[in-house]
Amino acid sequence: MFSQVIETIKAAKHLTISAHTNPDGDAIGAMVAMGQICALMDKPYTILLEEPIKKLSYLIETCNWATSLEQPVDTFIALDCGDVDRLVGYKAYFKDAHTTINIDHHMTNTFYGAYNIVEKEASSTCEVIYQLVFALGLEINVPLGQALYTGLVTDTGGFMHNCTAPSTHLAAAKLIELDFDAPAIYRKLIHEKSLATVKLQGMAVSHLECLDEKGIYLATLSQDELVKSGATKEDVDGVVSYLKNIEGIEVMAFIYPKGENSYKLSMRANPPYDVASFCAQFGGGGHILAAGATIDGTLEGATRLVKDKLKEMMSS
Structure with missing residues (x-):
């Protein structure tokens, strides 16, 4: 399932990563996680983000992100985005990219990438990225683990929604073995309100x-x-x-x-x-x-x- 995407990432000179407009915790978690994967593989990357979200600043500060690009796009990875129109301001970059990858879990996904990984039974795009990490044979570090955990918690409503599966809990259990404050992230995402x-x-x-x-x-x-x-x-x-x-x-x-x-x-x-x-x-x-x-x-x-x-x- 992941083989073509893995080969495409390995062959890329630079990876541009983005997600749907008004990104939520799963979208930003998936973008940051993919950025951390690129870093572990020594691949240059840029995350395209409309604006940072204060509540998720603990993720963004660990990665390379920008609001726009000047260089031509080699490989564009669209995450947590059901169709190309939801990329909004970054749609043109996707259209001009040499190669495109679409990784998602939405049932409405239109398979718009040259390569598509769409797991409609997955709780979140971060759960799909979690599977990709193991297919790549990478070891999950703290920044990557925090990003993935953020996506799992967000899209399951704190493991409450019916998209939560045994695989979701198993992934979360593995992630919270890492040295980050999982209860604090959970509290910030689910309970804390301005x-x-x-x-x-x-x-x-x-x-x-x-x-x-x-x-x-x-x-x-x-x-x-x-x-x-x-x-x-x-x-x-x-x-x-x-x-x-x-x-x-x-x-x-x-x-x-x-x-x-x-x-x-x-x-x-x-x-x-x-x-x-x-x-x-x-x-x-x-x-x-x-x-x-x-x-x-x-x-x-x-x-x-x-x-x-x-x-x-x-x-x-």
Whole structure:
């Protein structure tokens, strides 16, 4: 499964590594892990990252990253990214690369690379990278282990989501044998919230609307509320999971500002609902029980559109 990718990495003169826009802990963990793999193999690399995420600074400080490149791209590795369009600002680099590799675990992946490793049963892209490390015969050091553990914890919701498999726990068990503070990372990723996030959670709850007695809920945040809270983009990320944990909610749709005249739809669900397919209607995607999309226009327009599609889903 890994042989062609391994040979391609070995033959590369320089590796450019990136992931989907607005990268989460699994995406950044996978990028940093791949960077550490390159370092162990004495391969020059650059991680392309829109901007550092404060909560994950303990990973970024150990690697070589930049917001753009000047040199031509030899080998481009896209990680945790279901389709090439989700590379957004780095799509052109991917298109111009001499060789492309796509490593992912999303069920919606379009196999857009020249070489593809897509493990749809894996808990996270970091779990796939963990397997690649052993296929390469490398020894996992602390920076690599921290990056992989970050991805495992993030995409499983702290080993709570149903994507968590025995292989996930076995990988985590092996990683926490290394000399890093795994409980501190777990606490930072799962439990620690900024004051702005807590304020946003309260605002979102005040807008919580039940759309169906089966537990379909919607919440929104306006641009004014986002400004009032003093929140950053990073502060908003955990709100949807907080809402989804309210008793009785089976499907949670959360709409909030992403940019000027642009809104993010984040969704979480319990089985048997498929929010990845739901978000695909808006050009988004993700996991069956955790997905998202971007909707252009006003908050009122985005809310109305999502409500209409949810009603269609409930009636089908």
